Amino acid sequence: MSRPSSPTRIAPLAVALWLVPAAAQARPLTLKEAVREALARDPAVAAAALDVTAAEEKTGEAQTAWLPRLGLQGTYRYAGPVPTLNMSVATPFTPPGATEPLHIDIDKTLGINTYAAGDVTLGWLAFDFGARDARIDAARALTRAARAQGRERAAQIAYAVRAAYLGDRLFQDVIDVTQKSLATAQEALRIEKARLDAGLGSQVAMAGAQSRVAELESRLVEAQEQRARAAETLRLLLGWSKGETPEPSDTLEATVPASSAASGAATEPPNVAALRASASALGDQAEAIVRSYFPTLQLFGTAGYHYPRTFVETDAGWVWAFGASLNWDLFDGDLKRREHHEIQAKEAATEKLRQAAAEDAERARVDAETRLRAAASAIEATESQLEAAEVYLKAAQGAHQAGMGTDLDLRQAETAVDAAHLQVLQSRFQAAMAQASRLEAQGLTGTEREVQ
DSSP, X not given: OOOOOOHHHHHHHHHHHHHHHHHSEEEEEOHHHHHHHHHHHOHHHHHHHHHHHHHHHXXXXXXXXXXXXXXXXXXXXXXXXXXXXXXXXXXXXXXXXXXXXXXXXXXXXXXXXXXXXXXXXXXXXXXXXXXXXXXXXXXXXXXXXXXXXXXXXXXXXXXXXXXXXXXXXHHHHHHHHHHHHHHHHHHHHHHHHHHHHTTOSOHHHHHHHHHHHHHHHHHHHHHHHHHHHHXXXXXXXXXXXXXXXXXXXXXXXXXSOSOSSOOSSOOOOHHHHHHHHHXXXXXXXXXXXXXXXSOEEEEXXXXXXXXXXXXXXXXXEEEEEEEEEEEOOSOOTXXXXXXXXXXXXXXXXXXXXXXXXXXXXXXXXXXXXXHHHHHHHHHHHHHHHHHHHHHHHHHHHHHHHTTOSOHHHHHHHHHHHHHHHHHHHHHHHHHHHHHHHHHHHHTOOSSSSOOO
16 A cells, blocks of 8 residues: 655645635534434325225225215117017907998007116116225235335334434544544654754654654545535435535434433334234235125115107106116136135235235344444443543653653554544444444334324
8 A cells, every 4th residue: 555645735635625614604413303304305205195095995995885885877779670569450340330240450660769877877886795895905914015115114224314414423533533543643742843953852752753644634634525425415315406415413422322221112113014004904815705706785776767758658768777786706716715725825925925024024123133232332431431541642742842751652642532422432333333223123113103
């Protein structure tokens, strides 16, 4: 690996990278505000809400099977030939004054060429052995699945926002710590240069001070690049314009949960709930097919105005009828049985997927809580190390000023404090990310108002 460039070449680049995000309009926001704002505008979350609306409408569609059907029908027909009645009847009766028995000849047209009618029909499916109830239950289960899928998407977005927000906060803190250390290192380099010019210093001490400055400047540049990347990711998740830059107002310490123990009642992860609801819907669909094997009873009534009124009448008039019909498909080519077996297989597969998803979610939750406990222990340890390093630094500074300590001792003490600061930041970041992973595993967004 090549040695870092000289301070005179790196410093302008560091300043330029630092000023790029600062030139945009910074807007402070808390972690919960960031999550809520991202959820409010995320297109996938909005699409999931529309899927729920569509599923609810599907349930309403299924429920309409209980309502009667009212229809209006109009008919006009011109047909021919018109049937005629031709009859010749000889009777045994002889009218008075007649010499032969009475003979009756009938030659009559039955109906007319034109037929027009307007009918109103009211029908109601009175009984279907519960098939429509099963279809309604299936639609309701699919609505529950759509809601669960929406919660899953919201939890994924919330995790992405947390990761970007915490990354932004971490690298901002790293920048602050590095800048303080860099200011101290640059002052030490100035002193060493002055001592060397006065003939009191050494090239070794001068090289050590230069190396320390170059190391800190390189870390500063890297931290600024990482922070700019995290800030840009957060900006995109929030849907902000390029002129706006999010500025996390929550500290890493504030985002660390007070306890590593699981809080609140255990909830089923949304992906598991979605699969459970989907399996339930498939079971209801299979039940609907079984119930459709049996006959259905339909009640109907109709009233209309016809011209001609009847087959033999040529006048217009009102007509009516009511009755019941029994429908039963005795053989459908084995279609229903095959559909039933297909849905049963899908239901079994979905149930297996639900079991697998539940196991994955439980492993993810346990892993997140384990990392959270480890990070909590690491926070205590690194904070103790930082306190000890600061005490050692004060002692090294006093000894150096009194001429009893070496330059190496002082540099080592400063490096130890700097490293301890970074370890504290890293352990807090790990704890906050473990909490974010736990929330995602549980399908939660971490805000007071969860997506329903």
